[in-house]
Amino acid sequence: MSAPTTIETSELDDQTPPERGATARRWGTPALALAIVVGLLLGYAGGLLTPRLTRPGDASAEAGFARDMVTHHAQAVEMGMIAFQRSTDPEVRSIGGDIASAQQGEIGTMQTWLRSWGLDPAGSEPPMSWMPDGASLVKDGLMPGMATPEDMAKLRAAQGRELDVLFLDLMIKHHLGGIHMIDGVLDASDEPDVVATAQTMKNTQRNDLTNLQNALNRLGG
């Protein structure tokens, strides 16, 4: 009951012989000072290193999302700019310009994350591998919702109403795929800035989807 406790403490006391008391008093203060200095240095080093060690790494979901979403966004910018430049429908033009400029801005945000995390814009992993079963969603190197090179060639060649309908159709698919990826990072990350930005992206793209669908209905697509 109480005996074991006593045994332990008195044993520790016994380890330091009485004749060492003088020595300990002589060296005690410098030793304590040294210990405090070493402790402070270790704490300082730890404080310096902790942000480096806790920020998202090369294989993290955050880095994977940032890299893949930059690629995904870049194609939305391409499609949006085509609509902005060549559509004959005022609403389609403005949606295209809006999406292109907004997503180009977000590309800058995500590239800044990568740089502040000390990571390259180019990853070492295949696209979407940061998402569970994400790799299976990649077709011909294209992430969910992305237009194929053939789709893009068609869009570049299209004119008038055909261009508007094709753009709206491709952008709706693009946003649906994008929202799937955004949900992926919202599930995987608790990095505040990533979560907040991803949530904003999701809200924006949801609103876009409503407007894109309404415009498509209006044009009878």
Added chain:
Amino acid sequence: MSISTPGGPERRPTVVSTGKKPAAGRPAAGAKAGSGKPTGPRPGAGGKGRKPVTPVKVSQGRAWGPIALFVAVGVLAASIIGYGAWASFQGSKPWEERAAEIDGIVNFRKTDKTLVEGGNHQAGSITYSVLPPVAGPHNPSWQNCMGDVYDAPIANEHAVHSLEHGTVWVTYRPDLPADQVSKLAEKVRGKEKLMLSPFEGLDKPISLQAWGYQLKVDNADDKRIDDFIKALRVNASIEGPTALCSQGITATGTTPRDGAQMPQG
């Protein structure tokens, strides 16, 4: 684990003279402690029941247990911190250093500063001293570099503009076997700031270009291709990471198209 060694020297006399442990607060238990101790958790403390002998024995040695513990913890902490420091500094090595470590890479930013200085726009055909070109004046229109896989040669004048925007341009000799070409296409397709095209007259089967950098390899399986892309894609841009790759020339053909920034279908 309780490490009370620092407090030991001062407290020890109390224990010796009174046989009671202040912390325990029970004289009877304290007395027992003397006899019970040697059979306690510390090994090698000797026989049991010999109250006077044991304290003397212990007092002759240093408190190796706590010292060993401190050393162990210290070494552990130092190695964790050291490894973390090493790993994070290694991982965040600047891309220039990682590019320089790629075997066989040519860095024109070092050898030819005027070549890589900048991106003046210039219409018409341009003669480049390095082929495939790695930098220099270029057409106002860039080649579309949204992971485009071109199956015919493209104009240098447009391609150099794409390099300026941070693209890694992968070129291959037209006689490269089809399975090798598709391996290259797989790396490129669908990724912005990358493009692939055949290039006539290459002295090696495959040549990679970024602004101011070139690497020639023999085989599409060469690991240095991925290293080159990892270190230089976007990073090599002299106009930052948001320079466009879309809205470029999507047509092939080695004659530059003046005034033709619009997609060519």
